[in-house]
Amino acid sequence: GNSVTQMEGPVTLSEEAFLTINCTYTATGYPSLFWYVQYPGEGLQLLLKATKADDKGSNKGFEATYRKETTSFHLEKGSVQVSDSAVYFCALTENTGGFKTIFGAGTRLFVKA
Amino acid sequence: DARVTQTPRHKVTEMGQEVTMRCQPILGHNTVFWYRQTMMQGLELLAYFRNRAPLDDSGMPKDRFSAEMPDATLATLKIQPSEPRDSAVYFCASGPDYNSPLHFGNGTRLTVT
Numbered sequence: 001g002n003s004v005t006q007m008e009g010p011v012t013l014s015e016e017a018f019l020t021i022n023c024t025y026t027a028t029g030y031p032s033l034f035w036y037v038q039y040p041g042e043g044l045q046l047l048l049k050a051t052k053a054d055d056k057g058s059n060k061g062f063e064a065t066y067r068k069e070t071t072s073f074h075l076e077k078g079s080v081q082v083s084d085s086a087v088y089f090c091a092l093t094e095n096t097g098g099f100k101t102i103f104g105a106g107t108r109l110f111v112k113a
Numbered sequence: 114d115a116r117v118t119q120t121p122r123h124k125v126t127e128m129g130q131e132v133t134m135r136c137q138p139i140l141g142h143n144t145v146f147w148y149r150q151t152m153m154q155g156l157e158l159l160a161y162f163r164n165r166a167p168l169d170d171s172g173m174p175k176d177r178f179s180a181e182m183p184d185a186t187l188a189t190l191k192i193q194p195s196e197p198r199d200s201a202v203y204f205c206a207s208g209p210d211y212n213s214p215l216h217f218g219n220g221t222r223l224t225v226t
Binding site for chain 1: 117144146148155156158161163168169204206208210212214215217218219220
């Protein structure tokens with residue numbers, strides 16, 4: 001079946017450091033890929049998405065590129081801020097007649113001032 | 114801004130009691146998902162609907178959980194009887210189509226004592 005694997009956390013960085021959170025997936029067909037972010041006490045919200053191979057999603061300084069050859073969708077940001085502290089989820093959606101969205105386990109990020 | 118609304122936000126109940134959680138999806142969204150989030154298991158897909166028809170509820174313990182969409186503006190998740198291991202945050206999410214992201218509610222935090 002389809003699955004998403006992302007790096008375990010927590011990840012702790014100093015402000016202005018470079019961030020990478022790895023995500024790989026297993027899927028049949030051609031999924032859409034997403035990164036969601038969750039702040040304390042809230043539901044998940046979309047951070048960025050990519051719907052086909054070699055697409056790059058970007059938002060708020062975060063980027064991720066859909067790499068079909070390596071089945072990856074790694075999240076990067078050049079300079080993190082304290083306000084980026086949250087839990088980040090990688091997800092895929094496959095069009096299987098309905099569409100099921102499957103999430104990775106989440107990676108908690110702490111950014112220190 | 115259109116939002117997914119979940120009620121109640123918090124629920125504390127005793128083992129054996131019935132629990133009903135409600136979700137109002139965003140108008141026009143034809144797919145509704147129920148997820149459960151715990152520290153140990155992360156985000157688990159319990160059930161999802163498209164155009165009010167259940168597509169997959171294989172993630173749900175059938176003997177005690179049930180999910181329905183009595184109309185397009187209401188989705189319900191019931192647990193009867195509840196058990197302490199059901200303690201978790203339950204999220205509802207809705208989406209318009211395959212390539213679009215899900216919109217999450219703020220969740221129902223359930224505690225079963």
